[in-house]
């Protein structure tokens with residue numbers, strides 16, 4: 001399964017996962033072979049990307065070869081959460097009232113499912129429409145933060161507070177003018193100043209809600225603070241920033257980096273991993289960052305990579321904690337010959353073999369076309 005930007009879709013590609021609108025309406029089902037008019041319809045719905053079947057693994061005889069991609073949260077749960085958050089955030093924008101029950105219930109069912117799937121790693125980033133970005137982002141930040149809380153050994157009450165704070169972290173954005181919020185490109189200095197007020201706006205709304213724990217409201221206030229004190233809005237630093245906000249800050253940046261926007265394609269997981277590491281100590285708490293990154297599959301299942309030996313191979317198994325050394329199956333040998341049943345290479349055992357490239361979805365399609 002490969003995430004492909006809408007602009008790179010081609011007729012004949014096969015959808016690997018159901019495609020929903022922000023309202024939760026099914027637009028196209030898994031298994032659909034795309035044609036021109038469907039691609040145009042998806043573009044009109046404001047979708048930025050979707051999942052297509054990997055043309056290599058689609059034809060593999062042994063379909064059990066690749067581990068089933070384990071999900072931290074099921075697709076139905078995610079769609080339901082995005083819908084709930086969409087409605088509840090729109091209410092804040094129009095009435096400035098927070099439907100506390102809706103947010104609490106959504107945070108609770110996401111937390112329950114993350115706890116149930118605590119062993120799963122993050123292989124896929126979700127897809128979302130341009131105007132639904134904030135809602136999909138809030139749900140994803142909630143899932144990533146809660147999973148990190150689980151890994152840090154939080155109790156259930158702590159996870160509930162963290163997860164609610166993460167879901168509500170961008171509440172203040174509902175008070176930012178829409179033309180700034182959805183501007184397809186970099187903000188001007190003046191626009192940035194307005195945008196950077198959203199943590200204060202959010203805190204101001206949330207702290208008045210007696211049913212929302214004050215600590216969850218502080219997540220909204222502090223999620224743009226940086227570990228070295230160079231963030232906003234209070235220039236807090238180190239452990240004076242609440243631990244929940246230090247977690248959400250990491251999940252927030254990771255999700256923003258890896259998601260597709262109208263003006264940029266998302267960064268691939270291994271690149272995002274490097275970017276995140278480079279911000280350790282300055283932007284992020286290094287201990288929490290290490291825990292967060294331990295749950296990210298740098299080379300997700302079903303990725304296609306090139307090795308320093310010249311072979312091209314498929315990622316078939318990822319071992320938690322050893323994400324840089326996945327198990328692979330050779331698809332094309334070093335001489336450029338297609339292998340129908342190539343050898344498996346366990347990189348934890350082949351210590352002189354390294355991945356030197358990961359193919360983008362567009363490159364995979366070119367590669368496949370070149371071979372046939």
Ligand SMILES: [Fe+2]
Nearest residue numbers: 169170223224
């Ligand atoms: Fe934010």
